[in-house]
Amino acid sequence: MQEYLLDTAQKRLNDAFRTRTKAGRIRQQNEAKIIKAAEIEFAQNGYKGTSLNAVADRAQLPKSNILYYFKSKFGLYGAVLADILEMWNQAFSVASIDSDPAETLYRYIEAKVAYSYTHPLASRIFAMEIIQGAPHLEAFLAQDLKVWLDDRASVIQSWIDAGKMKAVNPHHLIFLIWGSTQHYADFSTQVCWALGKKEYDQQDFQDATATVAMIVLGGLGLTIPTENR
Numbered sequence: 492m493q494e495y496l497l498d499t500a501q502k503r504l505n506d507a508f509r510t511r512t513k514a515g516r517i518r519q520q521n522e523a524k525i526i527k528a529a530e531i532e533f534a535q536n537g538y539k540g541t542s543l544n545a546v547a548d549r550a551q552l553p554k555s556n557i558l559y560y561f562k563s564k565f566g567l568y569g570a571v572l573a574d575i576l577e578m579w580n581q582a583f584s585v586a587s588i589d590s591d592p593a594e595t596l597y598r599y600i601e602a603k604v605a606y607s608y609t610h611p612l613a614s615r616i617f618a619m620e621i622i623q624g625a626p627h628l629e630a631f632l633a634q635d636l637k638v639w640l641d642d643r644a645s646v647i648q649s650w651i652d653a654g655k656m657k658a659v660n661p662h663h664l665i666f667l668i669w670g671s672t673q674h675y676a677d678f679s680t681q682v683c684w685a686l687g688k689k690e691y692d693q694q695d696f697q698d699a700t701a702t703v704a705m706i707v708l709g710g711l712g713l714t715i716p717t718e719n720r
Contacts, residue, residue: 522560522570524550529571531669534612536621538568538627568627572620575613580639588649592656593713596668600704603672607679608696614676640665657712664711671703 523564528550532541543564547554561567582602586595620628628636641654644661651658675696683690704715 520561521550521556524552525557525560525567526571526574529567530574530612530616533568533571533616534619538564543567565627571616572628575610575617576636578610578613579603582621583643584639586643586646588646588653590646592647592650592711593708594716596708596713597704597716598710600668600672600707601700604675604696604700604703605666606675607672608677608691608693611676611679614673618673618677657710659711664669664707668707671707672699675699 525546528538529541529546531549532546536545541564543557546567547557550557556565561570581604583595583599586599617628620626641663643665645662647656647661650656651661675691679691686695701715708715
């Protein structure tokens, strides 16, 4: 009888775990669909011009789901901005004092240019937010971004102190990488016009990565990793 009760209890625990896991996956899938739809709406219409009804229609989910997960349009917009920053910064977030600066900075540049190719709307949303004085970014992420920036700058400074690269202002080095890589998303119309084409192709982004990396790393006394030359 005791074994039966234990088996029954374990079965209930397993069933509950599977239910929670399934619910967790569904939530993640729904949140991802909502953020993707919101990214399109915010990029096309700006914060003021975007409605939760439009996001819900594009995501093909009830508006109540958006309110359940994100509470409000303001909360959804903050989640979109956070998603953008996490995507952009993850390639550099794991760097440490012991990391190779040439390899790390190359991978960061490569990832940022790639995101301009694969997620151009994300960059445009961020650019519009900054141009407008960052009214929403400040409320959600300004402090987190400052902490991240200072922490990454300290890693770069440690490389400088160890004689691994030329001395530069670490913060401005990061700003330079941001500007040069995000340009390909924020000013895509201008760049494509100047290149004489309607849209980018993969080769354009490979050339952009190689050029930006060569200039940045070369200016720091570093060389592009052998496998990427």
